[in-house]
Amino acid sequence: MHCPACYSDKCETVETINTGDIIKLYKRVLGIDVSKLFSGTPLIEYTHCLACDLRFFFPWVSGDEVFYEELQEFDWYYDETEKPEYLFASQFIAEGASVLEVGCGNGAFRSFLPTSVAYTGLEFNDKAIRKAQALGLDVKKCPVEKYAETADLLHDVVCSFQVIEHVSEPRKFFASCAKATKHGG
Ligand SMILES: [Zn+2]
Numbered sequence: 001m002h003c004p005a006c007y008s009d010k011c012e013t014v015e016t017i018n019t020g021d022i023i024k025l026y027k028r029v030l031g032i033d034v035s036k037l038f039s040g041t042p043l044i045e046y047t048h049c050l051a052c053d054l055r056f057f058f059p060w061v062s063g064d065e066v067f068y069e070e071l072q073e074f075d076w077y078y079d080e081t082e083k084p085e086y087l088f089a090s091q092f093i094a095e096g097a098s099v100l101e102v103g104c105g106n107g108a109f110r111s112f113l114p115t116s117v118a119y120t121g122l123e124f125n126d127k128a129i130r131k132a133q134a135l136g137l138d139v140k141k142c143p144v145e146k147y148a149e150t151a152d153l154l155h156d157v158v159c160s161f162q163v164i165e166h167v168s169e170p171r172k173f174f175a176s177c178a179k180a181t182k183h184g185g
Contacts, residue, residue, distance in 0.1 A: 001047065001058055004170050008051035015046040017057075032070045037061055060168040068125050085161050086112045093117060097156040100180055102144045102173075103163035107132035120155070122147055145172060148179035156185045 002009045019038040026034045038044075038061060045058045063071075071077045090112040093099060097117050101109055104121030106128045113119060121139040123129050132139040140147070158181045167173045 001045075003049035003052060003054055004056055004060065004168075005054045006049065006052040007171070008049055010050040011047050011058075012050060013045045014048050014055070017044045017046060018042065019044055019061075030071075030074070032067070034063075034067065037063065037067060062168045063166065065124060065126075069127065072125060072127055083108075083161065089159055089161070093157055098153065098182075099157045099159065100147075100155040102158065102160040102177060103166070104128075104132065104137075104139060107135060107137040107139055109159075109161065110135075110137055144176045144180065148176040151180055154182040154185070155180055156182055158185070 001011055003011055019041055022044070023033075023035045023038060026032045041059060041061055044061070046055065047058045048055050086109050089109075093113055095114050095116045099113065099117050099119050101107075101119070101121045104110075104123050105125070107119075107121050110117075110119050110121075119137060121132060121137060122142050122144055123132065123139055124141060124143075126141070129139050129141055158177045160177065164170055164173065
């Protein structure tokens, strides 16, 4: 096992979790069946990287499209009206900047930015994409890893909110975000 952020193997287990308990809790609290996501993974280890202090769960299990479709049915899931991180990030974005938001949901962050900003969003969830597109936003269904390979234009700002915890390979994710950013961006 190695740390997904710094790749160190100096990691220790803090707690071992039976995924059967996670499956039961999801069913009881939210009525969502996550058993498919954990098939072949009876145990998850809550792990601490002693090199960089990151805490993470191992093995890395990511939610699939069905899982996020189901979560999105809850009103609270995409409640993006009161996010302090949007306000915080928006002060670093200049008039006319080109902004890429990775995992943009229904594109709520766009409304925190000057109208002169050229905004592009990346998202997996079809319903969220349709909502964003209905608002006239440029939102593509594309992983940032692929986008960074093919994008013909680099962005002044590449940002992402509450996404990293859903990503199974964060180091690759960060590298792709950096690749989609202009020099000095
Ligand atoms: Zn680490």
